Amino acid sequence: MDHAGGRRPVAVGNGIFRRAGRAALAVWALASLLFLLSRWAPTSDAALGLTEPTEMQATAAETPGAHQLAQRAARQRLGLDVPLFYFSRPVAGPGQRPGWHWNGPRNQYHRWLGALLRGDLGTSFRDGQPVAARLATALLYTLPLTGTAAVLALAVALALAAGLARGPWWRRPALAALAGLQALPLFVLATGLLLLLANPDALNWFPTYEQAGAEDGLVALGACLLPLACLVLGAVPELALQLEASLAHEMRADYAVTARAKGLSVRRVVRRHALRNALLPVLPLVVDLLPALVAGAVVVETIFSLPGMGRLLAEAAATRDYPVLVGGVLLVGAARLLALLLADAGARWLDPRVS
Amino acid sequence: MVKLLLVSLLIVLLVSCSKRRTVEGQPVRILWTRDPESLDPLVTPNQSAIDANNLLHLCLLSVDYSTKRYAPALADSLPKVQFAGDSLTLVTYHLRPTATWDGGRPVLARDVAFTLKLMQVPGLPNEANKAQFGFIRDIRFDPTDPRRFTLVCNGQAPGLVQESGDFLILPEAALDPKGSLRPYQLGALNDRAATAPADSILVKLARRYARANLALYPGRIPGSGPYQLVRWDKDHLLRFQRKPHWWADALRPAPPVLEAQPSELDFVIIPNEASAALALRRGSVNVYPQVPVREFRRLQASAAARQQLAFYTSLSYDLVYAGFNTRRPALSNRLTRQALGFLFDPKALLLATQAGLGQCTVGLVHPTDTRNYADSLPPLALDPARAVALLRQAGWHRESTASDTFWTRQLAPKTPPQRLTLLVRYRAGETAFETIGLQFRAAAARLGIAVELRPTENASFSSALQAGDFDVYLRLLKGNPFYFNFAPILHSKTVGAGNLTGFGTPASDRLIEAIPLANTLDSRARLLRKFQRLMREEMPLVPLFFRPNCLAADRRLVHLYPGGLKPGYAAAAIKWTTPVVAVP
Secondary structure, eight states: OOOTTTHHHHHHHHHHHHHHHHHHHHHHHHHHHHHHHHHHSOOOTTTTTOOOTTTBOBOTTOOTTHHHHHHHHHHHHTTOSSOSSSEEOOOOOTTOOOOOEEOTTOSHHHHHHHHHHTTOOOBOTTTOOBHHHHHHHHHHHHHHHHHHHHHHHHHHHHHHHHHHHTOOTTHHHHHHHHHHHHHSOHHHHHHHHHHHHBOTTSOBOSOOGGGOOGGGTHHHHHHTHHHHHHHHHHHHHHHHHHHHHHHHHHHTSHHHHHHHHTTOOHHHHIIIIIHHHHHHHHHHHHHTHHHHHHHOOHHHHHHTTOOSHHHHHHHHHHTTOHHHHHHHHHHHHHHHHHHHHHHHHHHHHHOTTOO | OHHHHHHHHHHHHHHHHTOOOOSTTOOEEEEESSOOOOOOTTOOOSHHHHHHHHHHOOBSEEEETTTTEEEESSBSSOOEEEEETTTEEEEEEEBOTTOBOTTSOBOOHHHHHHHHHHTTOTTSSOHHHHHHHTTEEEEEEETTEEEEEEEEEESOOHHHHHHTTOSBOOOHHHHOTTOTTTTSOHHHHHHOOTTSOOOHHHHHHHHHHHHHTTTTOGGGSOOSSSEEEEEEETTTEEEEEEOSSOGGGGOSSOOGGGOOOOSEEEEEEOOOHHHHHHHHHHTSOSEEOSOOHHHHHHHHHOHHHHHHEEEEEEEEEEEEEEEEOTTSGGGSSHHHHHHHHTTOOHHHHHHHHHTTOSEEOSSSSOTTOTTTSOTTSOOOOOOHHHHHHHHHHTTOEEEEOSSOEEEEEOOSTTSOOEEOEEEEEEETTOHHHHHHHHHHHHHHHHHTOEEEEEEEOHHHHHHHHHTTOOSEEEEEEEOOSSOOBOHHHHOGGGBTTTBOSOOOOHHHHHHHHHHHHOSSHHHHHHHHHHHHHHHHHHOSEEEEEEEEEEEEEETTEEOOOOOSSTTSSOGGGOEEOSOOOOOO
């Protein structure tokens, strides 16, 4: 098992560097594409801080052209009046041939990229706040919740799968229950938990988040129990079912049969031999939890009134608050690429034969 | 380890569930469906922001929810109005002598002038204000009284007077301590071209204003309103505390617009309607405004909820209507539009979508506005026979094949006949509009008109309408009882912007322009009635019904002043009737 002397660490280092470079390139491409596509679509009045003329009867003094003037001024203030990219294809006038026009560095993309390289994600159209600050605030709510949920879901799934691998009498009903739970849409699960366990007409056992705030400590923690339960119940079935199937496959392998024949208990075979191998196919599911941690859970955050990332991004999309949307997608994209890197590293750790 | 974890969870649960509220200083907790996003007084992105800002700052005039009229707030009385020539109105205000900013500095005419100028300073997010208050051309001070001033307004419409007092007054001393804006004339700032070279003083002022970041920290400037923001958890909770010594406390009798009863007002943000109804039932919130009709009926049906809650309904100013794309050849003819108008069933739709609450209407004017509402017009009703007659009159012919029935019309000789098919757009996810679309499609199908319903994602919806990619659209028009300016939605100059129907004739344009300029209420009423008749004749829009405003609140709360005007209640006037007992 000689790895060509000292060359192995260098090769690994180069490999990681190459992968990180590719990941960074992919994040840049993703963010650029999203930026260009989002800015290509017309900006809504709400994003410009204006009332839509079709939504509100104008006041007595507003002239017919006043709204257009206001739109123009707002676009100018937000830097949306300059061309989108380095080149554009202006609409040709009558008798003119359409052609490409070079805009130079005075374009929205150039400004955005320059700011991004300086670590500036821009400011929200809606409230004028730095996007980074908005994302950070939302992550403060989201990460503890989704992080705890991910750890708990993983622990429960591992315990369940290990238990099921021993072939207990409750294996079939448990698998059926897990499959049923997996088929349940998250919003049904969340609403069901809320209506059942935080309802004066049913069981009013749990506090909800609207009764508390971040500074309310234990109350806020208690208020997170239902969303946490919802996220765990939403994530466990898939993990547990996959892991159980993988473990069952491993338990039929020769090495596991040999270990049983040598007198090792099923529990010991699972823990010491089969589990590590069984984790390999489940690894993509596990690392997929990382971007989900960052993105939050829109449904759960909306139903339980939690001010997290999921809600922030959903509302930014609905109101076309592009800077927040692009910043959020950039963050989630980066988390996903990091997850892929981790999946690679994890796969290599679990099975050194993986190249 | 597992046991320890379970015990910890149990403790957390018990502690959190057993939290008791104090009886003293019980706040009034009001539900909002969305965060205000910005508390910058120059930017009001949504209704929550307007409501929050109205607690921090005051206008010269405010709406008195008990009478639904404008009443003096910072001004000590309604303004004196004088017409100058045939195009100017002079509106003279006097500020209340007791009105002060936090810290005791008096509110003076200088502050009003500063605010008006600030609304015109380039580089600030004041575009909406510019459009709305650009008609105030100048402010004249009274040399003998620092609280008296006259606003010189363009135009002589009755609505100008109310509008001239409907903006939040900001303190000059806090935002421009050196008075750098004083030398600037309001009219000159107003007329300043967007391409004008940068003025260093204005740039400096804009930077200072931006640095204050009032959008997030409104408390950085003193206010003249009764409350201060003490907590803001974004997308979750805003807490306003009553100032212990507010200048208006000394006024006897206290004017209704300057009432500030709750010692603390909490606005809890719950976007989901089922969660919101549960929060109301649990007592986590005390007031739930604009309850969706379905939830409202569900709550009303519950005996336990009836014991705990009071229910209020009023007629809102939100009009549900259908619009035709008059630029499409098939819909450019008013007889065709009239025919299609008879395929809507407003009464049945009101029942199906609003549980019968709300009210059908003949036009864009609110039915409770008896002076201006065109009550001589018959209400629109489903009438397929009349629709058929009008379609024939418009030149359409019904044709049938073995499998299909359709309507065609020859637009020009030697051209293929045009077939009547309609694309209906509405916002996806809005069940009321979906129901309207389905009813219209069913009625049209019975006549042989093919209708495609296309629910469209919120952001794409506006773009599709502005691009004219529709035949019929279903939408909400938010109105108010004070202003009648239909130019942004129906004037020919706004086609491609707010006028989505593409409608506009010289006669309708003249009428739309004349309504806001009418200088008496009677002449305005005549014009408005004429306008409604014209709209019925031309039918670019089919006004269907005004939605109800449903409000549910804790029974022990009084002085809510529920009404159709947004937000539908008077937050600062709300009072607890009986001593509040601790709520688990």
